[in-house]
Amino acid sequence: MKKWLLLIPIALVGAVYVFNASWRVSPPPGEGIRLIAHRGVHQTFTRDGLENDTCTAERIEPPRHGLLENTLPSMQAAFAAGADIVELDVHPTTDGQFAVMHDWTVDCRTEGQGETRSHPMADLKSLDIGYGYTADGGQTFPFRGKGIGQIPELEEVFAAFPERHFLVNFKSREEREGDMLAALVERHPQWRSAVWGAYGGDEPTFRAAAALEGLHIWSRRGLVDCLVQYELLGWVGIMPDACRNTKVMIPINAAPWLWGWPNLLLTRMQDAGSEVILLGPYGAGDPGTAGIDDLETLAQVPEKFSGYVWTNRIEVIGPKLKGITPPQIPSAP
Numbered sequence: 270m271k272k273w274l275l276l277i278p279i280a281l282v283g284a285v286y287v288f289n290a291s292w293r294v295s296p297p298p299g300e301g302i303r304l305i306a307h308r309g310v311h312q313t314f315t316r317d318g319l320e321n322d323t324c325t326a327e328r329i330e331p332p333r334h335g336l337l338e339n340t341l342p343s344m345q346a347a348f349a350a351g352a353d354i355v356e357l358d359v360h361p362t363t364d365g366q367f368a369v370m371h372d373w374t375v376d377c378r379t380e381g382q383g384e385t386r387s388h389p390m391a392d393l394k395s396l397d398i399g400y401g402y403t404a405d406g407g408q409t410f411p412f413r414g415k416g417i418g419q420i421p422e423l424e425e426v427f428a429a430f431p432e433r434h435f436l437v438n439f440k441s442r443e444e445r446e447g448d449m450l451a452a453l454v455e456r457h458p459q460w461r462s463a464v465w466g467a468y469g470g471d472e473p474t475f476r477a478a479a480a481l482e483g484l485h486i487w488s489r490r491g492l493v494d495c496l497v498q499y500e501l502l503g504w505v506g507i508m509p510d511a512c513r514n515t516k517v518m519i520p521i522n523a524a525p526w527l528w529g530w531p532n533l534l535l536t537r538m539q540d541a542g543s544e545v546i547l548l549g550p551y552g553a554g555d556p557g558t559a560g561i562d563d564l565e566t567l568a569q570v571p572e573k574f575s576g577y578v579w580t581n582r583i584e585v586i587g588p589k590l591k592g593i594t595p596p597q598i599p600s601a602p
Contacts, residue, residue, distance in 0.1 A: 285504055288504075288505075288506070289503070289504055289528045289529045289533060290529070290533065291529055291530060291531055291532040291533050291534070292532070293532075293533060294532045294533050294536050295532060296531070296532050296535065296571070296572075296573040296574070296575065297532070297535050297536045297539045297575060298575070299539070299544075299575025299576070300575060301574075301575055302570070302574055302575070302576070302577075302578055302590055303353040303354065303576070303577050303578070304351055304352050304353050304354070304577070304578055304580060304583060304586065304587055304590065304591075305352070305353070305354045305355075305356055305436060305546065305577050305578070305579045305580070306347035306348075306350070306352035306354070306355045306356065306580060306583035306587075307356045307560055307579060307580065307581050308338035308339055308343070308356060308357065308358070308371065308581070309336070309338060309339065309340070309343030309344040309346065309347040309352075309355050309357070309583075310334065310336045310343045310346040310347050310350065310583060310584050310598060311336060311337060311338030311339075311343055311581070312326075312329040312330070312332060312336075312337065312338065312402060312412075313329065313330050313562070313581055313582065314326075314328045314329045314330060315328050315330065316559065322373070324372075324376075324377035324378075324401070325377070326377050326378045326401040326402045326403070327377070327401065327402075327403055327406075327407070329402055329403070329404045330404060331404050331601075332404065332411055332412075332601035332602065333601060334584070334598045334599060334600065334601055335412075335415070335598070335599035335600055335601055335602055336598060336599060337398055337399055337402070337412060337416055337419065338371060339357055339358060339369050339370055339371060339420075339421070340398065340416070340419045340420075340421065341419070341421055341425070341426065341429055342419075342599070344357070344426065344429075344430065344433075345429075345430075346584065346596055346598050347583045347584075347587075348430065348433055349596035350583045350584045350587035350588060350593075350595065350596050351583065351586075351587025351588060351590065351591035351593055352583050352587060353434060354434045354435065354436050354465050354466075354577075355433065355434075355435055355436070356435070356436040356438060357369050357423075357426065357435055357436070357437065357438065358370060358371040358438045358440055359423055359437055359438065359439065359440065359446070359450075360373075360385040360386045360440055360441075361386050361443075361445070361446055361449060362385075362386065362388060362389055362390045362393065363386070363387065363388060363389045364389040364390055364391075365449070366390045366422050366423070366424070367422060367423035367424075367446075367449065367450075367453070368385055368386075368388075368390060368393050368420055368421075368422060368423075369420065369421045369422065369423055369425075369426060370385055370393070370398075370420055371440075372385060373385060373440060375388070375393070375396060376401075377401050378398050378399070378400065378401045378402070378416075379396040379397055379398055379400050379401065380396060380397055380400045380401075381393075381396045386441075390422055393420045394418050394420060395417075395418070396417070396420060397413065397414060397415075397416050397417045398416035398417075398419045398420050399412030399413060399414070399415045399416030399419075400412075400413050400414075400416065411601070411602040412602060415602060423437075423453065424453065424457070427453075427457065427460040427463045427464075430463065431459060431460060431463060432462075432463075433463060434462070434463060434465035435463055435464060435465055436465055436466045436467070436468065436485075437450060437464065437466070437467045437468075437469075437477075438467075438468060438469045439467060439468070439469035439470045439473040439474055439477075440469060440470070441469075441470050441473065442470035442471065442472045442473070443470070443472065443473060444472045444473055444476045445473070446470070446473035446476075446477075447467075447472070447473035447474065447475070447476025447477035447478075447479075447480065448476060448477075448480070450464065450467065450473075450477045450481070451476075451477055451480035451481055454481060461481070464481065464484065465484075465485055466484060466485030466486060466516070467484060467485075467486050468486060468487055468488070471488045471489075471490065474486050474488060475488075485516055486515070486516075487515045487516045487517070487518070491511050491515060492517065492518055494509070494511035495509060495511040495512040495515070495517055496517070496519070496523075496527070498511055498512070499512055499527065499528065500526075500527065500528070503527065503528035503529065503534075503537070504528050506537075508537055508538075508540070508541045512538065512541055512543055513541040513542055513543060514541070514542040514543060515542075515543050516543065516544055516545075516546050516577070517538060517543055517544070517545050517546065518545075518546045518548055518579070519545055519546070519547060519548065520547075520548045520549065520550055520551035520559070521547050521548065521549060521550060521561060521566060521569050521570070522550040522551055522552075522569075523551050524547070531571040531574065532571075535574070535575065535576065544575075544576050544577065545576040545577070546576065546577040546578075546579055547561060547570060547574070547576065547577065547578050547579065548560065548561070548579050549561050549562060549566060549579070549581075550566065560579045560580040560581035560582065561578050561579065561580050561586060562580055562581045562582040562585070562586070563582065563585065564585070564586075564589060567586055567589065567590070578590070584596070584598060
């Protein structure tokens with residue numbers, strides 16, 4: 270009798286394993302891998318100890334090329350390297366436009382001072398976006414003088430790439446930014462397809478989604494809820510509401526710990542109206558921006574994966590995945 274009782278938990282574990290085994294299903298059909306280029310082709314930086322207010326321009330790695338994040342040349346190069354979507358960051362200006370820039374203040378990357386949103390667009394255009402970049406602790410500034418006038422306005426971006434797709438990152442929690450994006454599209458309906466998605470502050474993100482039908486959105490809180498609840502419930506096949514009709518960002522080193530990874534999990538997500546965005550390894554700095562940035566990490570992406578891959582090195586990952594010739598990129602200064 271005792272032996273039979275011992276077999277019960279073993280049988281239960283085996284049943285749970287088989288029920289959630291990836292090999293039970295084939296990879297779900299889809300569009301294959303689509304690439305999201307974070308900030309375009311840009312200068313990468315060390316992520317150790319990275320915090321929200323860290324000046325990343327002061328910790329760049331030795332430059333491999335001559336491009337700067339969130340600029341038109343960096344976006345052009347990203348698309349040429351195989352990006353399907355380029356992620357960019359926006360701030361409203363005092364004259365009602367959207368400046369495309371990552372930082373909350375201009376102090377880190379430029380010679381200017383103050384919050385980005387406290388300036389009119391013309392003032393931002395006068396700044397040198399490459400002023401603060403250094404790879405040697407401030408001994409040299411290789412991009413100084415090379416980025417004057419390169420902070421674009423969002424309408425400039427859409428006008429330059431009307432047939433491309435962009436993911437807009439709202440850096441604040443102000444609802445009005447969602448209204449501003451919707452108003453921009455209303456003025457220029459030909460750019461609606463360019464606005465692929467939005468994320469960042471929940472308030473502007475959900476405001477934009479309410480006004481722009483079909484906008485792809487997600488929230489940080491929603492992502493946490495989805496992954497935690499799926500770990501608790503997914504073993505019995507329950508897909509939490511937080512995982513439905515959204516994009517689910519998953520660090521590639523956390524994915525194997527999710528029930529049914531890869532085939533069964535991706536099938537369940539697809540059945541729930543959701544798609545997966547694979548990030549770089551959790552623990553490699555900010556979990557929201559760590560990307561699949563080298564070929565070793567790229568090799569961990571499942572064969573026949575259908576979803577999105579987030580990368581900070583589109584110039585490396587894109588040509589490898591798409592089988593295209595690497596684009597000509599300006600050399601490092």
